[in-house]
Amino acid sequence: MKTRITELFGIEHPIIQGGMHYVGFAELAAAVSNAGGLGLITGLTQKTPALLAKEIARCREMTDKPFGVNLTFLPTFSAPPYPEYIAAIAEGGVRVVETAGRSPEAYMPALKAAGMKVIHKCTSVRHALKAEAIGCDAVSVDGFECGGHPGEDDLPNMILLPRAAEELRIPFVASGGMADGRSLVAALALGADGMNMGTRFIATKEAPVHDNVKQAIVKASELDTRLVMRPLRNTERVLNNAGVERILEIEREKGAALQISDVYDQVAGVYPRVMIEGDMDAGAWSCGMVAGLIHDVPSVQELIDRIMGQAHDLITARLAGMLGQPVRA
Numbered sequence: 001m002k003t004r005i006t007e008l009f010g011i012e013h014p015i016i017q018g019g020m021h022y023v024g025f026a027e028l029a030a031a032v033s034n035a036g037g038l039g040l041i042t043g044l045t046q047k048t049p050a051l052l053a054k055e056i057a058r059c060r061e062m063t064d065k066p067f068g069v070n071l072t073f074l075p076t077f078s079a080p081p082y083p084e085y086i087a088a089i090a091e092g093g094v095r096v097v098e099t100a101g102r103s104p105e106a107y108m109p110a111l112k113a114a115g116m117k118v119i120h121k122c123t124s125v126r127h128a129l130k131a132e133a134i135g136c137d138a139v140s141v142d143g144f145e146c147g148g149h150p151g152e153d154d155l156p157n158m159i160l161l162p163r164a165a166e167e168l169r170i171p172f173v174a175s176g177g178m179a180d181g182r183s184l185v186a187a188l189a190l191g192a193d194g195m196n197m198g199t200r201f202i203a204t205k206e207a208p209v210h211d212n213v214k215q216a217i218v219k220a221s222e223l224d225t226r227l228v229m230r231p232l233r234n235t236e237r238v239l240n241n242a243g244v245e246r247i248l249e250i251e252r253e254k255g256a257a258l259q260i261s262d263v264y265d266q267v268a269g270v271y272p273r274v275m276i277e278g279d280m281d282a283g284a285w286s287c288g289m290v291a292g293l294i295h296d297v298p299s300v301q302e303l304i305d306r307i308m309g310q311a312h313d314l315i316t317a318r319l320a321g322m323l324g325q326p327v328r329a
């Protein structure tokens with residue numbers, strides 16, 4: 001399939017694997033890129049720029065296809081050394097960066113000087129337009145359904161994507177709630193040039209996380225996510241568990257007086273315990289409503305081939321058939 005996104009990134013299929021803390025290691029990024037999509041290493045999961053350089057080198061050994069690095073600008077108590085991370089990405093020969101969290105404006109000169117294509121992930125049309133204005137090459141438009149940080153506007157993709165299409169000139173991918181060929185065709189119909197998936201890629205053979213995490217996603221329904229940290233305006237969509245129930249209880253008790261320190265134990269340092277040790281009640285970890293559409297743990301190649309096959313059949317048979325065109329066997 002050819003779209004503005006496949007052209008921009010030099011990939012076969014318009015499918016991107018979003019950055020995911022403690023999931024986006026070289027194994028997953030390489031598997032996605034080898035299957036014709038765009039895999040992303042999650043920059044800040046690597047504790048130092050030197051470790052990120054090693055992870056990039058490891059990924060390079062596993063694929064000769066393009067891959068990228070996610071750089072997340074989140075409110076943290078001590079800001080990571082972003083310029084050094086960008087230098088490690090540039091020196092590693094990576095030419096695609098997914099930014100998220102806050103505007104990458106301050107880092108655009110460095111990213112552009114290094115010849116990078118920048119795709120900024122954001123949750124509103126106004127932030128997407130800002131990304132376009134500061135020179136981003138594309139945006140990833142993350143709807144309210146998404147796993148991770150959906151922002152505070154609560155706009156689902158059925159509205160957000162066509163609104164983005166009305167306003168943007170640069171290409172964009174649909175993110176949040178994407179799982180299969182139906183999602184891809186719907187995203188294209190709504191004006192996107194491809195799709196970005198997070199949660200779906202965790203439930204794959206190559207995702208280097210504990211099997212408990214994959215099974216929890218397969219078992220979960222679309223009703224099993226919760227929004228935490230709303231009162232802090234740092235909303236995160238997570239899979240419900242005992243730790244999450246505790247956060248919600250604290251949020252109810254504290255009301256508007258809630259401070260990050262009140263829930264710190266349930267949100268900090270949770271990812272290695274969940275993703276590596278498989279402790280499913282450790283606390284809050286991001287997961288999308290799309291869990292309700294995930295019923296198996298295929299290889300990344302099987303998943304991407306299946307998505308592209310479904311998309312092809314939907315377009316050429318189901319949709320064309322509705323127009324009275326000849327239906328393929």
Ligand SMILES: Cc1cc2nc3c(=O)[nH]c(=O)nc-3n(C[C@H](O)[C@H](O)[C@H](O)COP(=O)(O)O)c2cc1C
Nearest residue numbers: 018019020021100146147148176177198199286288
């Ligand atoms: C476990 C997990 C961790 C994530 N970590 C990050 C992150 O560190 N940085 C980031 O920009 N997005 C992160 N995301 C968001 C994804 O990149 C993607 O935007 C989101 O998962 C899309 O929604 P979906 O899960 O419905 O596909 C994370 C998502 C999940 C599920």
